[in-house]
Amino acid sequence: MLETGIDIIEVKRIEKSIENPVFVKKYFHPVEIEYSKHSAQAAQHFAVRFAAKEAVRKVLLSYIDNLSWRDSWIENDANGKPYLHFSEEVHKKIKIQYSSVSVSHTNQTAIAIVIIDIDGDANSRQ
Ligand SMILES: CC(C)(COP(=O)(O)OP(=O)(O)OC[C@H]1O[C@@H](n2cnc3c(N)ncnc32)[C@H](O)[C@@H]1OP(=O)(O)O)[C@@H](O)C(=O)NCCC(=O)NCCS
Numbered sequence: 856m857l858e859t860g861i862d863i864i865e866v867k868r869i870e871k872s873i874e875n876p877v878f879v880k881k882y883f884h885p886v887e888i889e890y891s892k893h894s895a896q897a898a899q900h901f902a903v904r905f906a907a908k909e910a911v912r913k914v915l916l917s918y919i920d921n922l923s924w925r926d927s928w929i930e931n932d933a934n935g936k937p938y939l940h941f942s943e944e945v946h947k948k949i950k951i952q953y954s955s956v957s958v959s960h961t962n963q964t965a966i967a968i969v970i971i972d973i974d975g976d977a978n979s980r981q
Contacts, residue, residue, distance in 0.1 A: 856976050858917075860910035863966040869902040882908070884928035884940075902965035903958040904929050910956075910969045911939070917977035919948045929956060939969060950974035 872878045879888055883904060891900035911927040926942040939954040953972040958965070 856974075857970065857972045858914040858977075859968065859970055860913035861966070861968045862906040862909035862913070863964060864902055864906045864909070866898050866902045866960065866963055866965055869905055869965075870898040873898060873901050882924040884925050886930050886940075887928050890929075890931060896960070899960040899962070899965055903960045903967055906965050907937075907939070907956055907958060907967035907969060910967045911971070914969065914971045914973075915945070915949070918973055918975070919945070929958070939971075 879892075879901075883891070883901065887901075887904045891897050891904065894900055907929055908924055908927055912922055915922055915927075922945070923942075926945050928940050929937045930940055931937050937956050937958055939956045941951060941954070945951070951971060951973055953970075955970045956967060958967045960966070
């Protein structure tokens with residue numbers, strides 16, 4: 856089943872939270888932390904990755920009951936293009952044939968859209 860998820864968030868919602876290392880570690884994969892924390896637009900990078908996790912949740916929570924914030928994350932290739940990654944726990948529960956993510960951010964807003972192709976249908980919860 857080919858599914859779409861989308862999420863938009865205010866960058867300022869995340870700006871304060873990322874000052875707290877406990878929050879950062881709880882929500883973000885080490886790859887995302889490393890990519891985002893050194894940037895002058897750190898809050899935008901973190902915010903859009905948070906939006907991507909919410910977008911993934913909109914799709915995967917119809918298929919699996921428990922999804923942690925670190926079960927999906929974004930990695931960027933050498934050109935900067937973002938790719939979705941999923942934890943072993945997710946791969947054990949569902950078969951993902953294909954996934955794609957696109958993100959955009961401004962000083963105020965971050966938006967992410969994901970496309971995920973999953974074997975089976977939304978009723979086949981694990
Ligand atoms: C890539 C590009 C379209 C981003 O657009 P933008 O308006 O500057 O910024 P946006 O906020 O809309 O998007 C930023 C996101 O684009 C994504 N992005 C970067 N390069 C990308 C690419 N080659 N393909 C797809 N998405 C890309 C990233 O995920 C980035 O967010 P992140 O750094 O937090 O991960 C723009 O920088 C561009 O046209 N660059 C020149 C072309 C280019 O980079 N070509 C590939 C390298 S040869």
